[in-house]
Amino acid sequence: MPADFSNGYEAIASRFIESRSPDMGATVVAEWSRVLAPGSAVLDLGCGSGAPISQVLADLGFAIHGVDASPSMAAAFAKRFPNAPVECAAVENCSFLNRTFDAIVSWGLFFLLDAGAQRKLIARVSDALRPGGRFLFTAPSQACSWADSLTGLPSVSLGEAAYRIELEAAGLALTGTRLDEGGNHYYLASVTPRTWPPPR
Numbered sequence: 118m119p120a121d122f123s124n125g126y127e128a129i130a131s132r133f134i135e136s137r138s139p140d141m142g143a144t145v146v147a148e149w150s151r152v153l154a155p156g157s158a159v160l161d162l163g164c165g166s167g168a169p170i171s172q173v174l175a176d177l178g179f180a181i182h183g184v185d186a187s188p189s190m191a192a193a194f195a196k197r198f199p200n201a202p203v204e205c206a207a208v209e210n211c212s213f214l215n216r217t218f219d220a221i222v223s224w225g226l227f228f229l230l231d232a233g234a235q236r237k238l239i240a241r242v243s244d245a246l247r248p249g250g251r252f253l254f255t256a257p258s259q260a261c262s263w264a265d266s267l268t269g270l271p272s273v274s275l276g277e278a279a280y281r282i283e284l285e286a287a288g289l290a291l292t293g294t295r296l297d298e299g300g301n302h303y304y305l306a307s308v309t310p311r312t313w314p315p316p317r
């Protein structure tokens with residue numbers, strides 16, 4: 118059997134897609150995107166089916182791209198957005214992060230990765246962002262660990278203080294946080310002008 122890089126989501130893909138709240142995250146992401154230039158290229162890491170995160174961005178006219186390690190999720194994204202590039206790969210080694218984007222969004226993915234993988238991914242995200250680029254991801258504000266409610270697999274948040282340090286080390290500044298109606302916590306970051314490209 119091939120290795121599962123989706124952290125258990127391939128096995129529950131249809132259940133997740135059916136039960137995913139149709140608008141959770143859409144308002145915060147739409148508001149965040151208001152600083153982006155028209156037609157900006159946006160990469161959605163752990164995109165799932167694309168609903169509602171990439172959908173709201175596509176509706177606003179941005180050029181969306183998706184990456185997901187679950188073949189079923191990547192196929193659902195491709196079906197929803199026939200003209201949008203999508204890569205079925207683990208974010209840890211996907212090729213889309215070798216390109217450059219104006220913004221990167223990641224809803225419900227980071228905390229599925231272990232702490233080391235999250236740190237490496239923040240660095241890769243920074244490398245893939247253009248000067249002035251924006252980054253949004255979700256994870257709890259507190260450092261904590263728990264079992265994912267759908268897969269039972271471990272989830273971990275580094276917490277705001279540690280994420281701030283990791284972002285800064287990668288050349289990104291934490292510019293704000295948000296909380297949505299479902300209690301999901303958002304980190305908003307942007308490429309630090311003085312330090313792009315990051316000093317590594």
Ligand SMILES: C[S@@+](CC[C@H](N)C(=O)[O-])C[C@H]1O[C@@H](n2cnc3c(N)ncnc32)[C@H](O)[C@@H]1O
Pocket residue numbers: 122123124126127137142162163164165166167168169170184185186187190206207208209223224225226229230
């Ligand atoms: C909680 S779901 C969120 C999906 C989508 N972002 C949304 O807003 O509904 C997490 C997604 O991350 C994907 N995923 C988990 N681990 C991954 C990895 N290492 N690389 C790429 N995708 C991954 C899963 O397949 C799943 O689609």
